[in-house]
Amino acid sequence: MTLTSFGPANRIQRSAETHPLTWRLRDDGEAVWLDEYQAKNGYAAARKAFSDMAQDDIVQTVKDAGLKGRGGAGFPTGVKWGLMPKDESINIRYLLCNADEMEPNTWKDRMLMEQLPHLLIEGMLISARALKTYRGYIFLRGEYTTAAKHLNRAVEEAKAAGLLGKNILGSGFDFELFVHTGAGRYICGEETALINSLEGRRANPRSKPPFPAAVGVWGKPTCVNNVETLCNVPAIIADGVDWYKSLARDGSEDMGTKLMGFSGKVKNPGLWELPFGVTGRELFEDYAGGMRDGYKLKCWQPGGAGTGFLLPEHLDAQMYAGGIAKVGTRMGTGLAMAVDDSVNMVSLLRNMEEFFSRESCGFCTPCRDGLPWSVKLLRALENGEGQAGDIETLLGLVGFLGPGKTFCAHAPGAVEPLGSAIKYFRPEFEAGIAPTSAVVPPLAKPIVVGA
Known part of the structure; x- marks a missing residue:
């Protein structure tokens, strides 16, 4: 996929000063390999981090820059890094890149991995240095076959250049990086489900606490960051906090x-x-x-x-x-x-909730049973076979599956679009109720979404 950058009249000129993530992209959409990446100032930030900065200074710089997670949750990256243990005796730590990009209508990480694989590797290398992690994994969505091919080639290029492996840049620091393709589950986007899958277990979220920074992969301290998050790190280190904030x-x-x-x-x-x-x-x-x-x-x-x-x-x-x-x-x-305006919202929501229902790990009851229930009700409304009270039941499910009611954030994310669709387009849902339907008691007292 080629990144497009067109404004209302003229093509936007990407530059290192204004587009830290994308200025190195080729116009033909082909991958930027090591020689070209280094010619475009690639790995200069890593060299600066290894030669001129203490490990704690890297963490503080990222924290001061205000970088937040780009996977959707928006948690401050520097704060997350700061949760890793300071005890130097813990010599086994892991850095995981969450590249399980399965959110429908989202493809940003794919573009970065396919076209700028060395930007991700440099971001992980600097992050590993800051976090004192000796091994990293890129947990990649299994369907991203081109990204896997490009990342593996880039890893080999970096190894051959002494940018991965033993004694990186003569610093005495070792870091190994592996590309791990998943089996295709949306729930692996949740960091502890990702960790379970990486370990060869069923991809269920884990109870927190303990958080991965204390007990992560194989029981060792682990930091999990999104692809785009890690790709921001080189520019922050190279050009500084004030520039990044500006x-x-x-x-x-x-x-x-x-x-x-x-x-x-x-x-x-x-x-x-x-x-x-x-x-x-x-x-x-x-x-x-x-x-x-x-x-x-x-x-x-x-x-x-x-x-x-x-x-x-x-x-x-x-x-x-x-x-x-x-x-x-x-x-x-x-x-x-x-x-x-040609889309029927009931059909759109039925399609969405089918996806979320299928992708539930089934661990907790509200998500496992509530999402299929919403699909059943939406399918009936879509076919004009809904019953009086179905909309109130759907709103009840929005409440029962909301934030804090389930083991992870899968169900709350699944029902957020449902609640908003009923809020703004309720007549389309009401049109699916059969004229002769019996009144069915609602699931609970109607919940007014957005009140």
């Missing part, structure tokens, strides 16, 4: 840039590196080009299938975690989807 727009509480995109029936679907704080309208109109001729924007999701639907009037919200929270949902992965 990239974001005024008003944004999140620092740096973000890979954002728009899909659906827009004129120019694509993926762009943009500063945090751009508005949804800029992303939709100036970059995605608005809706194709003959279609009208009905609603949109700001960051993957697990985020709530927003209306066209919400496009003026700034694209950062707090800005999207102000209009009632989450930033998520930052890759938006436009829903056009």
Whole structure:
């Protein structure tokens, strides 16, 4: 997939000063291999980190820069790194890259791994140095076969150049890196389920605490970061905290840039590196080009299938975690989807909930039983066979499967779009109730979503 960067009139010129993640991309979409990557200042940040910075200084620099996780949760990266034990006697530690990108409508990590594999390796190398981890794994979605091929080639190139393996850059520091392809489960995006899968176990989330920083892979301290998160590290180390913070727009509480995109029936679907704080309208109109001729924007999701639907009037919200929270949902992965006016929301939600239901690990009752129940009710409404009280039952499920009610965040993410769809498009759900249906007692007292 080629990253596109087109504005309303002229092509955007990517530069190291404004586009730290993507300025090295080739126009033809081919991968940037070691020689070209180093010619474009690649591994300069790693050399700086190894020769000029203490390990704790690297952690503090990332913390001061305000880098947050780019996988959807948005947890501060430097804080997460700071949770790793300081005890020097613990000589076995792991760094895991979460590359199990299975969020529907999200493909940002795929682009980075396929076209800039050395950027991820450099980010992991610097992170490993900071965290004193001797071994790293890239846990990759099994379907990303091209990414696997490119990452494995890049790892071999880095080994041959002395950038991985023993005594890296003459520092005495050793770091081995392996690409591990998963078996294709959405739940592996949850860091402890990923750890279980890596160990050869069933991909169920683990109870926390203990957190992976204390007890992770094979019982050892482990740090798990997203692909895009790790790819931000080299630029922060190379160019500094103040520069990184200056990239974001005024008003944004999140620092740096973000890979954002728009899909659906827009004129120019694509993926762009943009500063945090751009508005949804800029992303939709100036970059995605608005809706194709003959279609009208009905609603949109700001960051993957697990985020709530927003209306066209919400496009003026700034694209950062707090800005999207102000209009009632989450930033998520930052890759938006436009829903056009020809789409029936009941059918769309039935399709989404089927995916989330299928991908549940089945560990906890609310998720295991609640999501299939929502699919059953939505299918009945889709076929015009719904019963009076079905909508209230769905809203009850939104509450019972919400944050804090399940073992992990899978179910809360699954029902967030359902609750928002009923909130904004309830008549479409009511249209699926059979005229002669009996009144069925609702699951619980109706829950008013967004009240």
